[in-house]
Amino acid sequence: MGKTLIVIAGATGSGKTDLSINIAQHYHAPIISTDSRQFYRGIPIGTAQPDKEQLQAVEHHFIASHDLTQDFNCGAYEQEALHRLEELFQKHDFVVAVGGSGLYIKALCEGMDDLPEVEPELRASLQQQLQQRGVDAMALQLKELDEAYYEVVDKKNPARILRALEVCIGTGAPYSSLRTGKRRPRPFNIIKIATDMERTLLYERIDKRVDIMIEQGLEQEARSVYHLRNLNSLQTVGYREMFDYFDGKCSREEAIELIKRNSRRYATRQFTWFRRDKEFVWFNPSDVGNIIQYIDTKVCELK
Numbered sequence: 001m002g003k004t005l006i007v008i009a010g011a012t013g014s015g016k017t018d019l020s021i022n023i024a025q026h027y028h029a030p031i032i033s034t035d036s037r038q039f040y041r042g043i044p045i046g047t048a049q050p051d052k053e054q055l056q057a058v059e060h061h062f063i064a065s066h067d068l069t070q071d072f073n074c075g076a077y078e079q080e081a082l083h084r085l086e087e088l089f090q091k092h093d094f095v096v097a098v099g100g101s102g103l104y105i106k107a108l109c110e111g112m113d114d115l116p117e118v119e120p121e122l123r124a125s126l127q128q129q130l131q132q133r134g135v136d137a138m139a140l141q142l143k144e145l146d147e148a149y150y151e152v153v154d155k156k157n158p159a160r161i162l163r164a165l166e167v168c169i170g171t172g173a174p175y176s177s178l179r180t181g182k183r184r185p186r187p188f189n190i191i192k193i194a195t196d197m198e199r200t201l202l203y204e205r206i207d208k209r210v211d212i213m214i215e216q217g218l219e220q221e222a223r224s225v226y227h228l229r230n231l232n233s234l235q236t237v238g239y240r241e242m243f244d245y246f247d248g249k250c251s252r253e254e255a256i257e258l259i260k261r262n263s264r265r266y267a268t269r270q271f272t273w274f275r276r277d278k279e280f281v282w283f284n285p286s287d288v289g290n291i292i293q294y295i296d297t298k299v300c301e302l303k
Contacts, residue, residue, distance in 0.1 A: 196282040
């Protein structure tokens with residue numbers, strides 16, 4: 001039987017973690033994270049990393065595996081994750097990949113374009129501009145350099161805006177002109193599952209999850225990394241709002257409400273991203289039996 005990667009994706013708060021553990025236990029499989037923030041050490045609360053009990057239930061990889069100061073982009077993740085998969089498939093027939101970062105899932109399953117590296121000084125300069133001007137202004141700068149990519153990029157995602165600007169400025173060519181979109185073959189089968197639920201329920205879950213993060217100490221966690229606030233790894237929901245609160249730009253209560261609002265908006269963008277990939281089959285995360293039945297059927301078809 002060929003080796004199989006079971007991909008579980010979906011919006012933040014949609015039950016991916018619990019589902020992945022159930023699926024991994026059923027297939028005696030390890031889990032590899034595709035969440036672009038759970039890779040980092042020191043920020044377990046704001047990134048909703050699996051808790052101690054969940055980590056003990058199933059073998060996990062790429063959870064708190066990298067330092068915040070490391071520039072762990074999609075290309076680096078693709079290389080490291082494929083190497084780890086090669087090792088894991090020597091012992092296991094199945095591996096479960098779980099996370100909500102669409103670009104990292106794409107890197108793992110299809111590969112990324114070989115884009116040029118940029119000078120650290122340029123990256124630092126753009127990070128500083130982001131802090132001073134905000135993501136909307138940086139997006140408009142991208143529009144001037146590459147309107148084609150501007151039309152399709154998530155304009156509220158600073159990491160993607162800055163990466164495109166780095167390439168545009170560093171190479172003098174539009175970022176979109178360097179993206180080939182060619183899929184690279186993988187030496188394993190891929191089955192894609194996405195978690196789905198009624199939008200109102202999801203938003204309620206997100207709001208409750210933020211309240212729990214606050215109770216667990218999100219504010220203290222954000223203060224502990226405040227001195228690193230310019231790092232790309234901290235340009236994400238939960239930390240940006242807390243940093244604004246520390247800077248006196250909003251109250252604590254306003255920061256919490258903004259985290260909830262921005263998390264809901266991020267979830268909507270995640271749904272849009274994954275809906276574009278027709279390989280995903282959507283299930284309620286509680287429907288474990290039917291999900292396993294679907295996976296078993298696909299495995300038989302792929303033999």
